Amino acid sequence: xxxxxxxxxxxxxxxxxxxxxxxxxxxxxxxxxxxxxxxxxxxxxxxxxxxxxxxxxxxxxxxxxxxxxxxxxxxxxxxxxxxxxxxxxxxxxxxxxxxxxxxxxxxxxxxxxxxxxxxxxxxxxxxxxxxxxxxxxxxxxxxxxxxxxxxxxxxxxxxxxxxxxxxxxxxxxxxxx
Numbered sequence: 001x002x003x004x005x006x007x008x009x010x011x012x013x014x015x016x017x018x019x020x021x022x023x024x025x026x027x028x029x030x031x032x033x034x035x036x037x038x039x040x041x042x043x044x045x046x047x048x049x050x051x052x053x054x055x056x057x058x059x060x061x062x063x064x065x066x067x068x069x070x071x072x073x074x075x076x077x078x079x080x081x082x083x084x085x086x087x088x089x090x091x092x093x094x095x096x097x098x099x100x101x102x103x104x105x106x107x108x109x110x111x112x113x114x115x116x117x118x119x120x121x122x123x124x125x126x127x128x129x130x131x132x133x134x135x136x137x138x139x140x141x142x143x144x145x146x147x148x149x150x151x152x153x154x155x156x157x158x159x160x161x162x163x164x165x166x167x168x169x170x171x172x173x174x175x176x177x
Contacts, residue, residue, distance in 0.1 A: 023127050026150050033157035040164045046104050053167045061107050062096040068111035069095050070156050074149050075118040081135030
């Protein structure tokens, strides 16, 4: 048995301590939170993924669906000004509610597709690049930099992964880091 002095916790989550570049830190932490989302879903049954958590009003899978829409809105419609549906018909309730005819695999595939597209958009862009006009942003005064958009995504994930910690604890007592 190890003593408590033998168990050294990780000093930091996310990118390694040797990472000092702001872009690499921001993208590293964003990916860490995307992976944390998946870690916190691990071990839940399909019913637990789909059933709204009492007192919260949303299901863990609904949270994944919402974050897919968030990725789409900020990266595809926002940064790249792609002509995409930015909000589901039915508004917030539809964004957070997984319909019975949509499988867990479909929700996860749609989420992963949005993340992959976001990563592709970021690959050759500078944090200083401004969002394209015509999608979410109509004038250059409204268009934020990619760095600001990514920071917004990071805070969305940090907040919602924390919400998922609460949902998971209510579902099965599992606590997060």
